[in-house]
Amino acid sequence: MRKLIAIIILLFAINSYGADILYIAPFGGSFNGYAEQLLDGLKLSLNSQLTIETANSNDNLTKVLERKKSYVVVGPFFEQAAKAVIDQLCNKNILVILPFYKPKKVCGNVVFYGYDPLAAARQLSEKVCSINSGRIAVFYSFGKLYKKERDIFLSSLSYCNKEAEYVEAIPSFINLIDSFIKDFFGVEEVKKVAGITRGRVFRYTNHIDTLIIFAPQKVVVQILNLLDYYDIYPEDVLSVDEEVDSDLLKLRRSAIRHFGFVTPYYLCDNNNFVENYRQTYFADPTFASALGHDIGKFINFYLSGGKIDNYTDRNMLIGRLLFFDDRNWSVMTYKFVNYRQVRRCHKELSR
Structure with a gap:
């Protein structure tokens, strides 16, 4: 025993x-x-x-x-x-x-x-410091992480003597983002042909050269769609995200041709x-x-x-x-993905 x-x-x-x-x-x-x-x-x-x-x-x-x-x-x-x-x-x-x-x-x-998403935000500020950024606007979603990313970005941006002219909170309700975009950019409808999207002509008064977005990618996708719809095309629309969302890959070429983002993982890398x-x-x-x-x-x-x-x-x-x-x-340094890579990724996954 x-x-x-x-x-x-x-x-x-x-x-x-x-x-x-x-x-x-x-x-x-x-x-x-x-x-x-x-x-x-x-x-x-x-x-x-x-x-x-x-x-x-x-x-x-x-x-x-x-x-x-x-x-x-x-x-x-x-x-x-x-x-x-x-x-x-x-x-x-x-x-x-x-x-x-x-x-x-x-x-x-x-x-x-x-x-480290804050390191990614810091890297994004380095990207902005390296380009002719012009007038800068920062949009951010409510939430602890997005506010931290915003603060780190703005703080790091000051190292190259640049600053954001606008820092705006994105509405929490998705159905309010359209009004937010129209109000911020001062969008006016000049001409309307009923039922035909292409017949709509818009003008806007607030011209931004570089738009930074700290938000979930579904919100970024909606903003890109709205900017394209209202014919608003900043020279650069930049963001940070964990990976490429499938909805981003489905956007029209015109909606993402000025878009780029810092990401730790890119699905369509060759490996x-x-x-x-x-x-x-x-x-x-x-x-x-x-x-x-x-x-x-x-x-x-x-x-x-x-x-x-x-x-x-x-x-x-x-x-x-x-x-x-x-x-x-x-x-770590993370990847910077631009619209060409996003389009290429869409083609690869559509095969």
Whole structure:
């Protein structure tokens, strides 16, 4: 009997050690889609001999980490859960990779390796600084993230001695955006031929050279449609977004010919990832699955004996990895996609 108990205890100890990688994400909630997509990309790129186990970030993470010992922890996504993990594992011999939350606490084993929308907004300001931007207007949606993107953009823009002449909040109700656009640009209908869109002629009084939009892409798509309808064509309409929305690809050429945006993931890049993902999961990869794929490649490097600051893969799906800074934060530049690439992507996906 004692021998049987000893064997059970030994087996329990072995099983409780856990897998090579522990992935902590918000499964089951409103962000479950992102959690699953990132996991799919992670599995696709990991070496086949590595094992991975999952945990819900809504669980008691102190108990989870005590019970599941791994060499690498990926996640959690958000601040409260991420802080709990950092507090427990800071400077331990376990690599912690955070895909969305950039920590303030400095730990030698904690790496931020993910998408930073504020860095994207900062990069957009650099783009505006590099062009003949003329009169600048900034539109932004209500919401904590969009306001932060707006503030970072405006602050960074001041470094090149430029400023936005207008900073306007977009109405929360989608059916009010038409009136917002007409009021802002001073649109007047000069001529109307009933029932024939082409017969409508508009003029407007507020001429903007560069329009910046911080909003969900469905809102950006609607604004682009309205600008095209009212024959309003700034020299540049610029935005930031996680990826290319299918509705954007369906816009008329005239609606997007002045449009460009900063994005961490572009579906129509030439790489094997998209095809491999489709063959494995029978769906198009998303921004989150591309991020998971990149993290998996980094884990392969790390667990094969590589050092963080020697990671040299500079052609990531989630952006272009430059280096890790003194806090072990990844430093990324993201892709700038213009209308030619959007049109090309539409043709590729329509085949």
